[in-house]
Amino acid sequence: MKKRQFKRISIEIFVIIFSGLAIFFCSTHNESLYKQTIGNVVSVKNGKRESVTDEYNNKDYQTTQTVNLQIMNGKDKGKYVELKNTYSQSGALDQKLNKNQKIFIELHHTNGKLTAVFMYSKRDTYLLMLCWLVIVLLYIMMQIKGIRTILSVTINFILFLIFVQLDVNLNITYFFWLFALSALLFTALSLIIVIGWNRQCAITFVAIVFGTTLGLVIGWSILELTNSQGVHYEALDMATQAPKQLFFAATLIGLLGAVMDAATDIVSTLFEMKENTPNISQKQLFLSGRQVGRAIMGPLINVLFLIFFAETFAMAVLYFRTNNTYSFTFAWTMSLGVVQSLISGIGIVLVIPTASYLCSRLLGGK
Amino acid sequence: MSSISVLIIILFALMTIVGGKQGMVSFFSVALNFFILFITVILISGGFPILGVSLFAGICILAITIYMGNNDERSTNVAFIATVIVMLIMIILIIPFDHMVQIQGFSNEESEEVEAFNLLIGINFESLAIATTILSTLGAIAEASIAVASGLEELIAQNSDITVTQLYKSGRNIGFQIMGMTFNTLFFGMFGGNLALFILLYKLHASFGYYLNSKIFVGESMSVLYSAIAVILVIWITTYLMGRKLNSLQETTADLNKQDKRDL
Numbered sequence A: 001m002k003k004r005q006f007k008r009i010s011i012e013i014f015v016i017i018f019s020g021l022a023i024f025f026c027s028t029h030n031e032s033l034y035k036q037t038i039g040n041v042v043s044v045k046n047g048k049r050e051s052v053t054d055e056y057n058n059k060d061y062q063t064t065q066t067v068n069l070q071i072m073n074g075k076d077k078g079k080y081v082e083l084k085n086t087y088s089q090s091g092a093l094d095q096k097l098n099k100n101q102k103i104f105i106e107l108h109h110t111n112g113k114l115t116a117v118f119m120y121s122k123r124d125t126y127l128l129m130l131c132w133l134v135i136v137l138l139y140i141m142m143q144i145k146g147i148r149t150i151l152s153v154t155i156n157f158i159l160f161l162i163f164v165q166l167d168v169n170l171n172i173t174y175f176f177w178l179f180a181l182s183a184l185l186f187t188a189l190s191l192i193i194v195i196g197w198n199r200q201c202a203i204t205f206v207a208i209v210f211g212t213t214l215g216l217v218i219g220w221s222i223l224e225l226t227n228s229q230g231v232h233y234e235a236l237d238m239a240t241q242a243p244k245q246l247f248f249a250a251t252l253i254g255l256l257g258a259v260m261d262a263a264t265d266i267v268s269t270l271f272e273m274k275e276n277t278p279n280i281s282q283k284q285l286f287l288s289g290r291q292v293g294r295a296i297m298g299p300l301i302n303v304l305f306l307i308f309f310a311e312t313f314a315m316a317v318l319y320f321r322t323n324n325t326y327s328f329t330f331a332w333t334m335s336l337g338v339v340q341s342l343i344s345g346i347g348i349v350l351v352i353p354t355a356s357y358l359c360s361r362l363l364g365g366k
Numbered sequence B: 001m002s003s004i005s006v007l008i009i010i011l012f013a014l015m016t017i018v019g020g021k022q023g024m025v026s027f028f029s030v031a032l033n034f035f036i037l038f039i040t041v042i043l044i045s046g047g048f049p050i051l052g053v054s055l056f057a058g059i060c061i062l063a064i065t066i067y068m069g070n071n072d073e074r075s076t077n078v079a080f081i082a083t084v085i086v087m088l089i090m091i092i093l094i095i096p097f098d099h100m101v102q103i104q105g106f107s108n109e110e111s112e113e114v115e116a117f118n119l120l121i122g123i124n125f126e127s128l129a130i131a132t133t134i135l136s137t138l139g140a141i142a143e144a145s146i147a148v149a150s151g152l153e154e155l156i157a158q159n160s161d162i163t164v165t166q167l168y169k170s171g172r173n174i175g176f177q178i179m180g181m182t183f184n185t186l187f188f189g190m191f192g193g194n195l196a197l198f199i200l201l202y203k204l205h206a207s208f209g210y211y212l213n214s215k216i217f218v219g220e221s222m223s224v225l226y227s228a229i230a231v232i233l234v235i236w237i238t239t240y241l242m243g244r245k246l247n248s249l250q251e252t253t254a255d256l257n258k259q260d261k262r263d264l
Helices: A002-028 A124-170 A178-192 A199-224 A243-276 A282-310 A313-321 A324-362 B005-045 B050-067 B073-099 B108-114 B125-158 B162-191 B193-202 B208-213 B214-262
Strands: A036-045 A050-053 A058-072 A078-089 A103-111 A113-121
Touching: A002 A124, A002 B214, A036 B208, A058 A103, A058 A324, A058 B125, A078 A103, A078 B073, A124 B073, A124 B193, A124 B208, A178 A199, A178 A243, A178 A313, A199 A243, A199 A324, A199 B005, A243 A282, A243 A324, A243 B162, A282 A324, A282 B005, A282 B050, A282 B125, A282 B162, A313 B005, A313 B108, A313 B125, A324 B005, A324 B208, B005 B050, B005 B125, B050 B073, B050 B125, B073 B125, B073 B214, B108 B193, B108 B214, B125 B162, B125 B214, B162 B193, B162 B214, B193 B214, B208 B214
Parallel strands: none
Antiparallel strands: A036 A058, A036 A103, A050 A058, A058 A078, A103 A113
């Protein structure tokens, strides 16, 4: 018995280490799979470090490096090419190149001479290694069951990408509804994977839909009533469609996970209570549901708030360092994140009475 | 009145109606976290050491999120210690990784928004990226840790003779459910936060290779993956610490029993 267990564990350790090495080796030797040209930095010559001071007295340093590259793929494979790269000490939009680093480049043939422009560095190895680490940790902690968690996330991600494609291809005016439909599908899918196809799943689903809709409607009406005063939708990063609708679509999808968390917790606790004490009253069920909700709403709102707010850090620092006032910086970099957190918070809070009420009506006795 | 203040009032009212006193306390914990983050940004912009300020802010945020609104002393203490340990582990993991991946600052997709600025502002954007990643994981690990700790505390309260092995097994079960839900929260938070980016990348016909290598996509994916790692670790460590607490608790009771017998 002991011996068999030992054998199993050593096989597992072998598979884990081997898969890690395999991913590392493959992702560092996959240049031929890319259509874009990749260069390997053979040597770097750093120029003089120059100090730069702007009108706000921010001091920074700039260095121009001459980088010699060997081309790793494509029809110029094996040839050498040189490029110049300027980097700053702060590195907001540029980066320092190091020896043996692989980068994507664009090649130009001018007068028979090969020149190159630096595009972006090769990062796939790190991304894949981090994915590997997550899967290994999940496996060590809960074996195959842990991997199933990934399944739900992966399916939802694929569905999400399909809806993004639909949005771009259909190009409809009121695309918010497209993402609202996707939110319904995400919820249904995740609940079926986590809870299974049964009555509990149906009740949780209805509670989530009601809570979320109510939260968004309240958020939307307040923004309409106050004329969105102090909220700059046009500050939304990378928006290529109507920013206000895009903002609401993003808020809806962003808050879905947290609302699901709250609703599942409440409904499953109440189902368990019903099983333990079959003649429990409606009122008792409602109050217990609210009790569960009370304990989790604070932490859940904090989760979303920290995610939405921390993302604005780099931009906010840039505004502050260039002498913008607190209120101006807040309005243009943080206000959207704060509004998103507030609407999400309203949704999370509202799903608590909705889920408790639904459960108490459907499960409780007279 | 500005939209934000009305929304704040509505949220406060709803939290008080639904959550009572506990809801009110939770509202203030979110508000306090906001002030801490705002001050952190101001201090960083003022030139204070980025990682030091963020570490301090992180510990404050963890303490506020865990201790405000939870009354049970044993489980909150365990949750707090577990989250601080995980935060330190994450810093050790993220610093060398972020240094190699070079995802700091702004991406080409954001260059339009920052082009009006002079970007040579003498702030180390790499440290800033590390600080951002760590702070954004804190909410998720605090939530997961409290959930596991209070779940196990409940188990110990119901059955004080429970063995440590049983506790670890239940910890795994509770942890599994909590993890599934926390992953959902994290990933939907990321989908929602980056909806505009995904649409833009699709419109630009970005290749698969671009997704795997571009600064913005790798950066965003890595911050979710870091959060996932942090959540897994925090469930693990919280369960382990609760087991140790139970062990010492049972030992003291056993000692007391022995002493009682000797006294008799």
